[in-house]
Amino acid sequence: DTGVSQDPRHKITKRGQNVTFRCDPISEHNRLYWYRQTLGQGPEFLTYFQNEAQLEKSRLLSDRFSAERPKGSFSTLEIQRTEQGDSAMYLCASSFSRGGTEAFFGQGTRLTVV
Amino acid sequence: QQQVKQSPQSLIVQKGGIPIINCAYENTAFDYFPWYQQFPGKGPALLIAIRPDVSEKKEGRFTISFNKSAKQFSLHIMDSQPGDSATYFCAASRYSSASKIIFGSGTRLSIRP
Numbered sequence: 001d002t003g004v005s006q007d008p009r010h011k012i013t014k015r016g017q018n019v020t021f022r023c024d025p026i027s028e029h030n031r032l033y034w035y036r037q038t039l040g041q042g043p044e045f046l047t048y049f050q051n052e053a054q055l056e057k058s059r060l061l062s063d064r065f066s067a068e069r070p071k072g073s074f075s076t077l078e079i080q081r082t083e084q085g086d087s088a089m090y091l092c093a094s095s096f097s098r099g100g101t102e103a104f105f106g107q108g109t110r111l112t113v114v
Numbered sequence: 115q116q117q118v119k120q121s122p123q124s125l126i127v128q129k130g131g132i133p134i135i136n137c138a139y140e141n142t143a144f145d146y147f148p149w150y151q152q153f154p155g156k157g158p159a160l161l162i163a164i165r166p167d168v169s170e171k172k173e174g175r176f177t178i179s180f181n182k183s184a185k186q187f188s189l190h191i192m193d194s195q196p197g198d199s200a201t202y203f204c205a206a207s208r209y210s211s212a213s214k215i216i217f218g219s220g221t222r223l224s225i226r227p
Contacts, residue, residue: 042118042205
């Protein structure tokens, strides 16, 4: 499978715990994006990387959220001290950096905070 | 701030009908307008996209109509099939920078047999 891969697919955690998600992009892609999608809404942009550099962060990305992309390959998204409002689908996408290029999305990690 | 407004929220059409989904954007810096299709449990997948230098683009049964002066665009699905039942998102971004995509809130489309 050469698509975008996300792990885990589902995560249930207790409020206050830390969680980390992983995204493996399509190998040739230098751009990697994180989005959050709540039920009945469109994906909301969180952050994106070009290679290992984090180029933009949304105001939605509070201090409890951190994303990394060491060596410009896979990326991790960590949420510290989870809150019930963090429950959502976290989507990863990757693309080339040239204009108009298609962004390919993974199947997402569904987080439930109880 | 909702930069891309999408309507309707849900739509039910008989097989063979032509569902139409409408979107409006605010930021004139946007110059790339993709539509994504999402099935339950899957990530969004690119369906068709348009740039504002053309007023219409067709790919198979899917057509985008674009009105630059009104800052509006719409998706038409010709000869709709039950397999087209999914959630559709319009979106906008800046073509040259291949930066973040701003999504609409989605339209849940159901095609009745």
